[in-house]
Amino acid sequence: MNMMTADSVRPARTPTDQRRLAGARRPVRARVPGAGALLGAGGAAASLLIWEIVPRSGVVSPKYLPPASEVLAAFVERLALQSFWTAVGDTLITWALGLAIAFAAAVVLGFLVGSVPLLRTFTSSTVEFLRPIPSVALIPLAVLIYGTGMQATLLLVVYAAFWQIYIQVLYGVVDVDPVAEQTARSYGLGRWSRARHVTWPSALPYLITGVRLGAAVALILTITGQLTIGSPGLGQSIDVARSSGAVASVYALILATGILGVTVNVGVRAVERRVLRWHTSVRGENTA
Amino acid sequence: MRRRKILALAGATLLITASACGGGESEKSGGLQKITVSSMPIVDVAPLHLGVDQGYFEDHGLEVEIKNNTGGAQAIPGVVSGDYDFAFGNITSVIVARGEDLPMKVVSNGVTTTGEQGNDFGGVVVPEGSDITEPAQLAGKKIAVNNLKNIGDTTVRNSVRKDGGDPKDIEFVEMPFPDMPAAVENGEVDAAWVVEPFLTTALSNGATEVASNFVDAHPSLSIASYFTTEKVIAEDPELVEAFTAAMHESLTYADANPEEVRRILTTYTEMDEELIEEIRLPAFPPEADPESAQAIADLMVEDGLVDSEPDIDALFHQK
Numbered sequence: 001m002n003m004m005t006a007d008s009v010r011p012a013r014t015p016t017d018q019r020r021l022a023g024a025r026r027p028v029r030a031r032v033p034g035a036g037a038l039l040g041a042g043g044a045a046a047s048l049l050i051w052e053i054v055p056r057s058g059v060v061s062p063k064y065l066p067p068a069s070e071v072l073a074a075f076v077e078r079l080a081l082q083s084f085w086t087a088v089g090d091t092l093i094t095w096a097l098g099l100a101i102a103f104a105a106a107v108v109l110g111f112l113v114g115s116v117p118l119l120r121t122f123t124s125s126t127v128e129f130l131r132p133i134p135s136v137a138l139i140p141l142a143v144l145i146y147g148t149g150m151q152a153t154l155l156l157v158v159y160a161a162f163w164q165i166y167i168q169v170l171y172g173v174v175d176v177d178p179v180a181e182q183t184a185r186s187y188g189l190g191r192w193s194r195a196r197h198v199t200w201p202s203a204l205p206y207l208i209t210g211v212r213l214g215a216a217v218a219l220i221l222t223i224t225g226q227l228t229i230g231s232p233g234l235g236q237s238i239d240v241a242r243s244s245g246a247v248a249s250v251y252a253l254i255l256a257t258g259i260l261g262v263t264v265n266v267g268v269r270a271v272e273r274r275v276l277r278w279h280t281s282v283r284g285e286n287t288a
Numbered sequence: 289m290r291r292r293k294i295l296a297l298a299g300a301t302l303l304i305t306a307s308a309c310g311g312g313e314s315e316k317s318g319g320l321q322k323i324t325v326s327s328m329p330i331v332d333v334a335p336l337h338l339g340v341d342q343g344y345f346e347d348h349g350l351e352v353e354i355k356n357n358t359g360g361a362q363a364i365p366g367v368v369s370g371d372y373d374f375a376f377g378n379i380t381s382v383i384v385a386r387g388e389d390l391p392m393k394v395v396s397n398g399v400t401t402t403g404e405q406g407n408d409f410g411g412v413v414v415p416e417g418s419d420i421t422e423p424a425q426l427a428g429k430k431i432a433v434n435n436l437k438n439i440g441d442t443t444v445r446n447s448v449r450k451d452g453g454d455p456k457d458i459e460f461v462e463m464p465f466p467d468m469p470a471a472v473e474n475g476e477v478d479a480a481w482v483v484e485p486f487l488t489t490a491l492s493n494g495a496t497e498v499a500s501n502f503v504d505a506h507p508s509l510s511i512a513s514y515f516t517t518e519k520v521i522a523e524d525p526e527l528v529e530a531f532t533a534a535m536h537e538s539l540t541y542a543d544a545n546p547e548e549v550r551r552i553l554t555t556y557t558e559m560d561e562e563l564i565e566e567i568r569l570p571a572f573p574p575e576a577d578p579e580s581a582q583a584i585a586d587l588m589v590e591d592g593l594v595d596s597e598p599d600i601d602a603l604f605h606q607k
Contacts, residue, residue, distance in 0.1 A: 063493070064470050147371030148326075148355065148362050230357045240329040240356065242466045245485050246558035 066248045075252035084237070084256075091222055091233040091260065094150055098157025099218045103211060106162050110169025110207075115199065120170070131167070135160035135221050139228055150232065153225030161218040165210035172206025173199055205279055208272045215268045216261070223257050234260070320351040321527060325514070326363040326375035327354045329557050331409065331484050332399040332512055333376050334549045335572050337556050339538025347537075348530040354556075364390060367517055374531055378512040379584050380439040380593070386603065387594045391518040393605040395528055396535035397576035398512035401502035402568065408500040409570040410483035410511075412444060415472050416494035420479065423499040424453030429478035432463040432471055439511065440481045442587040443501040450504055469493055484567040485559055492566075506583040510576035521605055528605065536574045543572040578604060 048068045055062040062070075078084045113119045135156040146152040176199050184194045226235025234257055241249035327333045336354060339345055345352045355372065357363050363375035364385050376398055385392045402408045412431070414420045420429070426448050433440030445455035463471060468480040469490040481501060482490055491497065502509045514535060521528050542549050546569050553564050578600060585598040 061470075061473075143362055144365050144369070147366045147369055148357055149371070230355075230362060236356060241558040242464075243329045244558035244560075245466060245469075245489055245563065246560060249558050 064247060066251060070248050071251040071255060074248040075255050078249070078252055078256070087232070087234045087237045088256070088260070090150070090231075091226065091235070091257075094153055094157060094226070094231070094233060095215075095218050095222045095264070098154050098222065099161055099211075099215055101154070102158045102161035102214055102218065103165055105158070106165035106169055106210065106214075107207065110166050111173055111195070111199070111203075114170045114173030114203075115195070120174075127163075127166075131163045136224060136228070139225070142225075143229060148230050152229050153222060153231040153233075153235075156225045157218045157221045160221045161214035164214040164217055165207065168206040168210030168213070169203060172203030175206065176202045205276055205281065208276055212265075212268050212272065215264055219257075219261055219264055319349065320346065321349055321530075322351045322353065323373040323527070323531070324353045324355055324371065326357050326366050326372040326377075328376065329356050331549075331553065331557075331567065332570060334552050334569075335535070335538040335542035336376065336514075337552045338542050338548060339534055341552060341555075342538070342541060344537040344541070345531075345534045348534040350527075350530055350534060364392065367392070367515070373520060373527070374514050374516045376512060376514050378439050379510060379581055380442065380588065382513065382515050383581075383585060383588060383598045383603065384593065387596075387598065392515045393518055393521055394513040394515050394576065394603055395521075395532050395605045396514040397510050397539060397572075397574060398514055399510070400571040400573050400576070400580075401500075401507070401509045401511065402571050403503055403507040405500050405503050406497060407568060408502050409487065409568045410481065410500075410502055411487055411497045412447065412479050412481050412499040412501055413472055413487065413490045413495040413497050414479045415475050416496065418478070418496065420498055421496075422453075423447040423451035423504075426458060426479055426498070427453040427455060428457040428459075430459045430461060432468050432477045432480035432482075433460050434463065434465050434481075436460055436462050437591075437593050439584065440501075442584070442591050442593065443505045444481050444499070445591060446587050447499040447501045447504040451499075469495070484570075485563050488563065488567045505587065506577070506580035508573075508577040509580040509583065511570075513576055532605075539572045539574040543574070576604070 051068040051071075054060055055065045055067045066074075113123055138156055138159060139152075142152040142155040146155060180198050180202070181194065184198045189197065222233065223235040223238075225231055226233040227239055228235075230236055230239065234253055238250055238253045238257075241253060325336065327336060333354075336352075340352050340354070357366070357375075363372065363377050364381065366372045367375045368390055374395065378398075379394075382392050382394060399409075401410075412423070412426065420426060426444070431441075431444060433444065441458075441460045444460075445458065448455040448458065461477060463477075463480070465482055465486045468477075468482045469486055471477050472480050472482075472490055472495050473493050479498070480490070487497075502511060514531075516528065516531075549569055549572075550564050553559055554561060559567075581603060582600045585594075585600055588594050589597055
């Protein structure tokens with residue numbers, strides 16, 4: 001969930017500009033090329049340092065929270081194991097498949113339901129009821145239907161990611177500029193052409209936001225499912241390490257899931273920039 | 289809505305079909321029959337892994353795929369649905385399942401207590417410096433067990449009762465075994481029922497052992513077993529016979545070769561090698577003691593886990 005909130009509260013450009021204006025006399029560090037990356041690396045280093053100090057100083061027992069250096073060593077050791085990469089592969093496959101199914105279903109249903117007001121009203125109460133059901137509450141059902149294989153976890157992933165994308169698509173379809181819609185109509189564009197040239201581009205930014213949220217949620221549910229159901233993947237590896245009392249390995253694997261999360265987020269953002277390169281949110285300040 | 293329903297149905301059908309294709313149906317290939325066994329990444333299942341390692345299953349025409357689960361709660365539905373041909377689980381869970389009309393039958397012993405007081409692979413520990421020194425003093429205390437209404441709380445109550453204490457007011461709290469050493473050390477609980485390797489971890493962190501609840505329940509208590517459904521037994525008696533025979537050899541080998549048990553632990557767990565050397569190994573006799581199952585059944589009746597007296601004879605598959 002953290003990744004999600006971090007994304008949604010990412011400050012826009014304007015506050016930075018204002019700060020720059022207000023504190024004009026202050027040296028503007030952000031101007032130096034690569035300073036952002038440098039600062040980010042500094043932040044990560046500081047976090048690692050705190051992680052190293054807390055257990056070493058005895059604030060938390062190192063038996064239950066090994067220092068960062070020990071965990072990093074366990075992590076590097078793990079990189080050489082084939083079983084680790086198999087687990088990473090299983091996790092990525094479950095994630096990607098889950099997200100793909102959720103995406104396809106959400107786009108089809110979202111456009112369908114969104115463009116028919118009657119259908120939208122008719123389904124809204126059901127959607128509002130189903131949407132807040134935590135995916136993990138479906139674990140017993142998933143195990144009953146699919147056993148403990150990948151499909152059980154997939155069910156959780158699809159369920160959780162679907163709503164994220166579906167709701168966005170639904171809003172996106174409704175948010176079409178009426179002037180654009182009317183213009184298209186007066187130029188004699190048919191239903192299909194309007195959907196292609198008016199509705200689709202208007203809904204696309206919403207859809208991409210949905211995918212970004214869905215991608216993060218899908219990864220969370222992938223790991224959760226593997227951890228609690230025991231489907232193959234990084235989550236299951238965490239459970240095995242935990243059952244063996246291998247504390248450093250548990251943290252090393254958690255670290256791996258964190259890295260996977262960052263990678264996924266960077267990937268989705270790259271896709272976003274590509275797909276929406278025509279949109280003001282990506283083109284940025286050049287549009288006034 | 290209608291279209292959505294149809295789509296959802298179509299989607300569900302697709303997924304179910306896909307799962308049916310990838311299911312755990314046993315099939316013959318290259319002369320070996322492929323079977324799936326549900327297990328857990330714990331010490332108790334070392335004989336199963338050793339059996340595969342030593343080729344006992346192959347000798348009986350079986351190719352075993354071991355699937356790790358997080359507990360019996362997942363294993364039983366998995367066996368019912370046919371995802372697993374056999375599963376490892378504790379005796380209480382199997383008796384409870386039978387009580388709920390899920391007809392499970394034990395086809396092989398799993399793991400047995402060492403029968404030695406103060407030297408078993410599971411026990412009740414209290415924090416360093418605790419006033420509790422006798423099982424009777426656990427009365428009215430807060431005790432951690434991995435699952436409520438299962439083998440942990442029934443056997444702990446029995447230990448307290450046997451020592452002259454009243455188990456009525458014990459507050460049992462559910463907690464995974466890996467979290468117990470820390471909970472005991474921090475004094476979050478007054479005591480914990482813990483099994484290896486966490487028993488050794490807790491003891492080396494300063495905890496004290498006050499009861500050997502398995503030994504108290506029965507000196508040759510069979511704690512867990514391998515089971516399947518009556519359906520599998522009826523449909524493929526040869527498969528069951530082969531599995532039982534291979535397990536018999538695996539258990540005999542494990543029981544006679546503790547160093548082999550410790551070796552195989554390095555392959556399927558993440559346990560530290562030093563820890564593996566230190567832990568107390570359970571006993572792995574090839575045959576379960578039905579009398580000990582009766583003792584557990586009696587405790588379950590006493591604690592109200594089952595409504596009626598379980599039929600222990602029907603619990604074991606008779607060859």
